[in-house]
Each structure stands twice: as C-alpha cells, then as structure tokens.
Amino acid sequence: MNTDKKLQIKLVIFTVIRGKLKIFLPEKVLPSTAIVKEKPLDKIARSLFEATVCIPFKDYYFEQLYTFSQHKEVAIVYYLLLPHYLIPQKSIKAWYDGQKLSKTLTDFSTIKYAIQRLQWKIEYTNIVYSFLPKTFVFSQLQTVYEAILGKGLDKRNFRKKMLSLNILKPTGRMKRLGPSRPAEMFSFKMRRLTYVEIL
C-alpha cells in the first residue's frame, strides 16, 4: 500500500497590465498538476506553465514559493513573472487584479504570500526584468514597481535609486509613448537574477 501523500505542483503566475499586478487564475484557481516520477520539479512546473498559459517558457523569473501541506496532499508552489505583451488575448479574463482578490478564493493566502515575497524581492534584485521588454523607459519601470508595491513612488527618488543600484544600462535610443517629450531607453545589464550590490 502507498503511504505517500499526494504530491502536486502549483503556479502563481504574475504579470503587470496597465499599471496593475495581475495573477493568472483560470477557473478561479491556481494552475496545478500532479507530480510524476522521474521528472524534475522545475521541469514539471515549466510544462504546467506552457500547458495553461499556452506560450513557450523562456527566461522569465521563476522560483519556489513554499510547500503547503493539507490533509493527504502536499502542494509545492512556484511563482513566475511574465511580461504582459506575451499573454494570449483569449486568456485575458483569467488574469485577476492582485490588489483586489476575493478572500474567498481557494488560493487566497498562497497568493497573498506570493505577492509579499515578490514585494521583498524587487527591493534587492533585478527580477522585474521579467515583466519588461528588453528595452524600456523609466516610466514603464516605475509603473511596474508601483503595481507590485501597490503605491505610488516619487519619480526623482525612484530614478536616483534605480541608477545607483547599477543594474541598468542606457541604450542611447529614445522612445515616445504619448504626445510628449521622448524618453531615454534603458535595459537591464543582466536578464537573469542579480542581487543588488552592497558597498
């Protein structure tokens, strides 16, 4: 007889759309799948991502959140960051506002914890690269931070802080978003997890 618990993988998938942090909840629950022997957990998580979001996995940031155990089940939860422009239009209704989640959702506390971890992590790493295209302007970057933190930030202090972290590089190219002055485009020096340097 099998004395093991039922093992599953769940995913909290984040994106930022029009200044709002969004979470992927098809059928109002986090995507999940059973764990199969012989396959590494992160491979299973990637397959689950591709199967539910319907796009190939690339270099989005991706890490284990926590392992929850209830009754006879164990759920190993990962969270993943996705840039909004890759989301298939037909799934757009499955993305829920992270700041307005109903407390009655099955995965409410898991999602809340994932948001908190994300809020911590953007303070001392470059992971927001996963929400942004290769090049972007400061207002786009700031919008991502504000969406995740759920509050507005001072434009001047934000720019100074970001530049001092030494994780961005200017591209020299300019971009216009609206009917206004063009903005300088930046990119991340690294598009993989980098911890902010402490002097």
Added chain:
Amino acid sequence: MNTDKKLQIKLVIFTVIRGKLKIFLPEKVLPSTAIVKEKPLDKIARSLFEATVCIPFKDYYFEQLYTFSQHKEVAIVYYLLLPHYLIPQKSIKAWYDGQKLSKTLTDFSTIKYAIQRLQWKIEYTNIVYSFLPKTFVFSQLQTVYEAILGKGLDKRNFRKKMLSLNILKPTGRMKRLGPSRPAEMFSFKMRRLTYVEIL
C-alpha cells in the same frame, strides 16, 4: 503502480555553543524521515526533532526552509533553533561548527542556505529568542548575533540598535557572569516570531 516520488522531511537544527553556531549532524547528515500519510508535515518534523535530539519540542523557532528535489526523491527541509543548555551531553559530538563545514558533506549546500536564511531573519525579527533563556544579559545576546553572522559587532552600536527595535524589555534584575560588574538582565517582550516595527 505508484508514480509518486519518495517524500522525506529533513531538519537543520541550529544552536549556539560558546560563541559558535552549531548544526546537528548525527552520522554527519541532517536528520531525516519518510513522510507518512495522514500526519501534517510540521508534526512529522517535530517528531523527527524529538526522536533525534532526544528532548521534547517546545516554543523553539521552526520554519520551512525549502523543498529540494533530486532524482526520485523530494526532501522538504525545515530549520529549527535550539538553546544550547537543553542539548543532551552525550550528543555533543554531533554538533558541527557552522562556519567550518566540510564542503564534502552530503547536505553542505542545504546547510549553507539555511545559515543564510537565518542571517537574514535575525535582522528583522526577534527569532534569536529561541537560542536564549527567558532572561539574559546583553553580552549573551550579542554573542548569539556574532555567532550567526560570523563576525564581531560593536558593543555600543549593537545595544543602541537592539533597544531601538523595541523587542526587549528590561527585567530590573542583575546578573554576574564573571569576576566583574553585574549586568542588567533583559527578556524578549514576545517569545514568538515578531517582525521588527518599521516606523
């Protein structure tokens, strides 16, 4: 046929003995046990603690570290903090210096990560209460911090910082450790996880 992976719990048990951070490695590996259905993971972890350290579990700080997966196994690792004065004398040889671990240990990288998590956590919580008796003097508290961080701290700055965090309360009682001036005894306001207040 069973398609699940083999599930186990592991424990990284910390203590501080004579100014050194120590890890419990009987047989040079982390204590571990198979997971049994119907029992919550934290209960299993407590039983494993009691069975290997041979003392009852109390209010020591205890949290999940990470879930590692290799081959056909999944190990859910917890870490736990224990005050040195509860350690049975006969197990004393099983406690290894955290700053001098052999890189060839089976669980080396797991332990390294646990130390890092512990180092982070003492900066913004009161968890070191788990290493200390109910009342203690400042030099004891500082010794614990220094052991965990692996470096010396300035006595004056340390005291100022700790008092400003508002997690300690003076007891009014004094204590002598050596042939010197008595020291004031303090205790933690809370002996459970408390996050440091941000103003």
Added chain:
DNA sequence: GCAAAAGTGTTAATTCTACACCCATGG
C-alpha cells in the same frame, strides 16, 4: 501656444559607522 510626459537638485531628517574611556564588582 498648449497638452502631456520627461527630466532634473536641494534640503532636512534619519540612520549607520567608527571609536575610547570610566564603572562596579570580587578576589
């Protein structure tokens, strides 16, 4: 010339760091 977003500097408050001497006690 107007609307819209980009870009920029200073000041005050706070926090952090480095650092050295006197105090209370027991023997």
Added chain:
DNA sequence: CCATGGGTGTAGAATTAACACTTTTGC
C-alpha cells in the same frame, strides 16, 4: 589595587524623504 567584563556618547558619513519647475515634443 587589580583584573574582568559592563556600560556609555559623539561626530562624520551615508542614506532616505520630501518637494516643484523646466524641457521637449506633436498637434
């Protein structure tokens, strides 16, 4: 009176927070 660890303050540096106006562009 000596050895031992307890206890204390200050000044400079660095970091953070608050705050408003000018620039560039398209229309």
